Amino acid sequence: MNKAFTSDEFINLITDRDKSERFLVEESIIKDTYLEGFDMTNITFKLCSFENCNLRGADFSGSSISGTLFRECPMHGCRFVASDMTEAIFRDIDLSDSDLSGANLYAAVLEGANLDGIIVDENTKWYRMVPPEEGAFIAWKCCSELRVVQLLVPREARRVSATRETCRCDKAKVLSIKSIDETISYDWAQSTVDPDFYYERGKWVEPANGFEPDRWKDSSRGIHFFMEREQCIAYQTV
Known part of the structure; x- marks a missing residue:
């Protein structure tokens, strides 16, 4: 059962801890709390949510906020250096000028978030686009009856990805359609989402x-694909 902290309870909990040791906060709801500039480093937040909290400039460096929900929380200028941000939900949150150096954002929800001035580095994971930003490339998708479609995404095609392996584009050519073990070739494959949409070999x-250009709207309009054949098969056979 989730614990709802009062503002004073949570502030005392955070300030009185031994910061040299990993600290666990689990199944907790933190509401209406002023935490601007607070040191929340070296903490694991497990199944937690922050609601209507002022978190501007808060330091989450080295902490895990995996799966944490942030709702109506100003978070301008936060530090997430080397943080585990996987599956954290930042929908419509102001993260402008925050430092994500070395952070892992796999499956984090950034739809509608203000990301102006975000700081990332070569160790930041799952923030950059998965597909090449320019040029043509080969892509893959798995359709009904586990028919694997090989696509050519042309250089002029728009392409996006969010914080997972899944990608989208607005145009592609069907190069081949084969069974998972590649022993059977097909002329067509049916979409798993739209039963009226077919991929036909040799056709664009x-x-x-239509196509949704906002990369952070992950499950949105477009031709969905993966960069690796094994990824699309794994996704469809889970």
């Missing part, structure tokens, strides 16, 4: 309902 395809 464009999304029937």
